[in-house]
Amino acid sequence: MSSNKNALIRYKTLDKCLKNKYRKYTLDDLIDACSDALFEFEGKESYVSRRTVQLDLQNMRSEKFGYEAPIEVYDRKYYRYSDPEYSIHNISVNESDLKAMNNAVQILKQFKDFSMFKEMNGVIQKLEDSIHSTGQKSIIHLDKNEQLKGLEHIDILYDSISNKKVLNILYRSFTARESSSYTVHPQLLKEFNNRWFLICLHKGKMYNLALDRMEKIDLKEDTEYIDKDLDGDEYFKDIVGVTVSETMAPRNVIFFVDPSNAPYVKTKPLHRSQEIVSENEEGTVFKIRVQINFELERLLLGFGECLIVHQPQKLRLKLQDKFKAGYKNYENLIVPDDNRSD
Incomplete structure (x- = not known):
C-alpha cells in the first residue's frame, strides 16, 4: 500500500x-x-x-x-x-474555493464524451451537485474532436497497457494496399495534433500505430507481455510529434523566423530545447536539438515563407524541394468553373 x-x-x-x-x-x-x-x-x-x-x-x-x-x-x-x-x-469551503472547483468541473466535462472517460460521468455529476455548480458554460475550451475515427479503441488499448496484455492488431497504413497483422506489446498512448497513437513493441522494435488505422484488436492470452517500462517524457524528449528513431541521434536544427512571426515562436517553442541564437530587426534565428522526422518537417513547412531552415543542409534542401513542388502545383493549377467561388 x-x-x-x-x-x-x-x-x-x-x-x-x-x-x-x-x-x-x-x-x-x-x-x-x-x-x-x-x-x-x-x-x-x-x-x-x-x-x-x-x-x-x-x-x-x-x-x-x-x-x-x-x-x-x-x-x-x-x-x-x-x-x-x-x-x-x-471542512468549510469558501467562495473562492467553490469558483475554482466549478472551473475544474467545467474542464472535466469537456472530456466526458470520450469513451475512456465515461466512468468519470458520475464523479463529475457528484462534484457539480456538491459544489452547487451553476451550470455555466465553460470559459476554457480545449481542442478536441470526439468524432475522430479510432477513439473506440482507446478502452482496450488503455486496459492492455495497464494490465500488461499482448494484443493482435489488424492494421492498414495509409500507404499499404492490404491490412497487416501485428502482435504488439502496448506501452504508451500518445495524442499529437488531434490524433491518437499507440506506442508499442513489435518483433523487438518500437512502433507507433495510429488508432484511426486499426481495423480489429484481439487479446493474445498465450503470449507473455514484455514491459519496456517507458517514461513518456524521457521517450519523447528528443522529438517533435510521435516518431522516435532508436538509432538516430538528435541534430541541431537552426532556422530563421521573420520579425512578425518570431514572437509566436518565442512564446510557443517548437521544442523544449529551443533557444535564440541571434536576433535583430530583420528577424530571429532559433536553434532546437531534435531528431529529424516527418512531424518536424510538417511543422516547419506550416510556417510557409515566414521560416527558413539554415541547418542541417539535408533538411533545408528537402524543404526547398517541397516548396518548389508546391509552387509548381499552384502555378499549373486550373480550377474548373463549378469549383470557383465568388
Missing part, C-alpha cells in the same frame, strides 16, 4: 477517535487505533510509530492539508477536538 494511502487511513482513524465523546484517547491509544486500522486494510501486522502519529496530529493542526483541526490535550494526556462538532470531513 502506498504511503499516501497509509496516511489517509491514519488521518481518518485519528479523526474518528478525536471526535468520539464517549472514550478518552491517550497517544498510545491513538497509535494502537492507527495500527489496527492499517492491519484491517492490509491484512498484515502494521505497527505505527509514535513519531508518525505525532507528525500526523501536527499536520492535522496545521494549514498544510487545509484541516486546521482544533486538537487539544486535556488532563495532560488525553487527546480530543476542542470543538465537539468538528471533523476533517466537514
